[in-house]
Each structure stands twice: as C-alpha cells, then as structure tokens.
Amino acid sequence: xxxxxxxxxxxxxxxxxxxxxxxxxxxxxxxxxxxxxxxxxxxxxxxxxxxxxxxxxxxxxxxxxxxxxxxxxxxxxxxxxxxxxxxxxxxxxxxxxxxxxxxxxxxxxxxxxxxxxxxxxxxxxxxxxxxxxxxxxxxxxxxxxxxxxxxxxxxxxxxxxxxxxxxxxxxxxxxxxxxxxxxxxxxxxxxxxxxxxxxxxxxxxxxxxxxxxxxxxxxxxxxxxxxxxxxxxxxxxxxxxxxxxxxxxxxxxxxxxxxxxx
Ligand SMILES: NC(=O)c1ccc[n+]([C@@H]2O[C@H](COP(=O)([O-])OP(=O)(O)OC[C@H]3O[C@@H](n4cnc5c(N)ncnc54)[C@H](OP(=O)(O)O)[C@@H]3O)[C@@H](O)[C@H]2O)c1
Numbered sequence: 251x252x253x254x255x256x257x258x259x260x261x262x263x264x265x266x267x268x269x270x271x272x273x274x275x276x277x278x279x280x281x282x283x284x285x286x287x288x289x290x291x292x293x294x295x296x297x298x299x300x301x302x303x304x305x306x307x308x309x310x311x312x313x314x315x316x317x318x319x320x321x322x323x324x325x326x327x328x329x330x331x332x333x334x335x336x337x338x339x340x341x342x343x344x345x346x347x348x349x350x351x352x353x354x355x356x357x358x359x360x361x362x363x364x365x366x367x368x369x370x371x372x373x374x375x376x377x378x379x380x381x382x383x384x385x386x387x388x389x390x391x392x393x394x395x396x397x398x399x400x401x402x403x404x405x406x407x408x409x410x411x412x413x414x415x416x417x418x419x420x421x422x423x424x425x426x427x428x429x430x431x432x433x434x435x436x437x438x439x440x441x442x443x444x445x446x447x448x449x450x451x452x453x454x455x456x457x458x459x460x461x462x463x464x465x466x467x468x469x470x471x472x473x474x475x476x477x478x479x480x481x482x483x484x485x486x487x488x489x490x491x492x493x494x495x496x497x498x499x500x501x502x503x504x505x506x507x508x509x510x511x512x
Contacts, residue, residue: 260283260328261285262274262287262331265286265299270331270333273331275298277487286302287303287304287316287334289306289307291304301320308357308365314372316369317372327376330370332369334361335361335362336361336446337399344449357401366386366412366413378420383426384427385489387482388429390432393407413499428494433477434471485504
C-alpha cells in the first residue's frame with residue numbers, strides 16, 4: 251500500500267531511541283522529512299532525520315528550541331508525533347500513592363502531558379494551513395491506572411483526553427488527531443540495563459532477563475509476546491497518511507491483547 255507520504259514533513263518528539271526512533275525511521279523510509287528531538291542526539295536519530303535537535307522537551311524552552319529549528323528546516327509541518335514520555339527511572343519511585351510526593355507528579359505531568367500540549371500549540375498553525383495530522387503516543391495505562399507508576403497512568407489518561415479535545419476542535423479545520431496506546435513495547439525502556447524494566451525486575455526480586463521472559467504471561471498478553479517498536483511505527487505511519495483520512499479522535503490500542511475490557 252502506498253501511504254502517499256512522500257515529500258511530507260514531520261516533527262517527532264523523543265526520537266533518539268525506542269518508539270520515537272522507530273516512527274522517525276518508518277516516516278523517513280516513506281519519504282517524509284523528519285525533524286526529531288531528544289536531550290541526547292544519537293547516531294540513529296541523525297540517520298533517520300533531516301535535523302536532530304538536542305532539547306529538554308519537558309520544558310517550555312525545549313519545545314521552543316525544537317519548533318524554531320523545525321520551522322527553519324522544514325518550512326512547514328504536515329505531521330506531529332507527540333511521543334516523548336515515560337520518565338527517568340532514577341527519579342521515579344515505584345511505590346504506592348502515599349510514597350509519592352508532588353515532585354514526581356509534577357515531573358511526570360510536565361513530560362507526558364505538558365510536552366504534548368506545548369508541541370501541539372507550536373505546530374497547530376502550520377498543521378491547520380496544511381491540513382495535517384497529529385498522533386500522540388499515550389499508553390494502555392490510561393485505561394489501567396493502577397498498573398503503572400503513580401502519576402504516569404494519570405498523566406497518560408489526561409493526554410488521551412487532551413488529544414480527543416483537540417480532535418474535536420480542529421477536525422473541522424482539517425487536522426486529524428488520534429492517539430496510539432501501546433502495551434509493553436520492546437524499547438530500551440524495558441530492555442536496557444539500568445532503565446525502567448530492570449528496576450521493575452529488581453523490585454520484583456528477579457533477574458532482568460527472567461523478568462522479561464515471564465512478562466507476557468504475567469501481564470496476560472494474549473499474543474504471548476510484547477510489541478516491537480517497528481510495529482508501533484507502522485501503525486503511526488498509517489494513521490498520519492491519507493489512507494486513514496476519516497480516522498479522527500480515535501484511540502488505537504496496540505498491546506497483543508493485554509486489555510481485557512470491551
Ligand atoms: N515502551 C513501552 O512499553 C511503552 C508503552 C506504552 C507507552 N509508551 C510511551 O511511548 C513513548 C516512548 O517510549 P519508549 O519506550 O520509546 O521510551 P524510551 O526508550 O525511554 O525513549 C524515550 C525517548 O524520549 C527521549 N526523552 C526522554 N525524556 C526526554 C526529555 N525530557 N526531553 C527530550 N527527550 C526526552 C529519550 O531521549 P533522551 O533520554 O536522550 O532525552 C528517547 O529518545 C513514551 O511516551 C511512553 O510513555 C511506551
């Protein structure tokens with residue numbers, strides 16, 4: 251299927267590894283000119299972008315830096331992928347509600363919600379002019395609050411709600427806005443030592459490898475495997491293409507059957 255994305259332009263937040271990098275790669279391979287942002291630029295991001303921008307996207311200044319560069323490099327924006335999110339594991343407490351202070355709530359909301367709010371504000375004038383599309387990466391934790399770190403699931407629920415609002419306001423002006431909500435995806439967040447998956451294994455009292463092997467069964471993943479970043483990239487590319495021209499305000503779950511609700 252030709253997605254007819256050749257020649258379009260895109261901004262991808264959190265694009266240096268994981269899902270953001272897979273989206274940047276997929277879009278680049280479809281002929282899109284991608285500007286990607288992360289705090290640390292990687293060789294992979296440089297490979298799959300026309301400009302790789304170093305910025306802390308949890309801040310207003312970081313979003314301004316990224317979009318100033320994107321406007322200068324691209325001339326206009328057809329596609330926005332609000333991907334940045336999660337949180338630095340060394341700053342995250344995996345306890346219960348009473349263990350978590352305001353700092354964690356603030357950090358997680360700035361990174362998972364406000365980054366998308368600010369990026370959307372920065373991109374919308376161009377997206378309206380070009381009748382563009384936004385895909386925001388939320389999470390199944392938006393539907394499963396107690397399964398994620400305190401503050402993370404709530405920020406993702408707010409993010410899904412924010413995207414729905416924007417889809418209703420700007421759909422009539424030609425901008426399609428959707429969310430993609432993954433379950434566990436095999437990104438560095440889960441697979442690299444020292445990151446979230448390793449920390450979760452540690453607090454569960456098992457080795458990292460053992461934890462990852464048992465994860466599909468423990469999480470009730472019907473397909474018996476986690477999702478690969480490239481699979482999220484393919485879904486996102488379809489959603490921003492004109493092939494999905496009447497899909498708007500939708501939340502696409504990609505989780506191998508983790509969610510059990512109808
Ligand atoms: N992996 C999963 O299982 C899963 C499931 C559901 C939803 N998600 C969501 O999918 C998105 C991507 O997750 P992932 O698993 O690909 O994460 P990841 O492997 O940890 O990658 C995160 C990306 O965001 C960048 N980033 C993090 N904090 C940043 C900041 N303050 N400013 C700028 N860039 C920042 C990272 O680069 P730097 O560290 O260099 O800045 C990296 O490029 C997140 O929104 C996450 O919540 C993931």
